[in-house]
Amino acid sequence: MSTDTLKIGSKAPDFNLPAVDGNTYSLNSFKDKEALIVIFSCNHCPYVRAYEDRIIQIQNDYKDKLQIVAINSNDTKNYPEDSFEEMIKRAKEKKFNFPYLRDETQEIAKAYGATHTPEIFLFDKERKLVFHGKIDDNWQEPEKVKTPYLRNAIDELLSGKAISVPETFTIGCTIKWKT
Secondary structure, X not given: OOOOOOOOOOEOXXXXXXXXXXXXXXXXXXXXXXXXXXXXXXXXXXXXXXXHXXXXXHHHHOOOOEEEEEEEOXXXXXXXXXXXXXXHHHHHHHOOOOOEEEOOOOHHHHHHOOOEEOEEEEEOOOOEXXXXXXXXXXXXXXXXXXXXXXXXXXXXXXXXXXXXXXXXXXXXXXXXXXX
């Protein structure tokens, strides 16, 4: 289930990427947070769209100790709806409460070994990977979720417990690689 690049316990690859809010962010931008979630995301994927409200709620619920960062690495030539301009529109429309970054070169997605949107990487205070996979077990019907994998991992991490399910398979659309 693990990626080709990033294994549980691996350090988070750094990034220095522009965001829709006009700022540029790196790992160091969030050094005050006990946990960091990097989500590979995009605008057009129906899985991402189904999870956006849940992602916003997770950021709200854990805002004091955790930071979410979404990164869009998709090719914009064949997927113009994932352009930086469209990212700005989507973030405003959905009122994202987390930075939404653009990985134009796709180097960050490659460094993480990301393959899907949404794909979740949860890091501890030392920015070591403690959870990788999906948000929960029902992307289509939030009210029918039985196992909130990401919330469980966050709660375990913040309470000092071992992560009971550190990896799940990832669901969603594939990252759209440049050709």
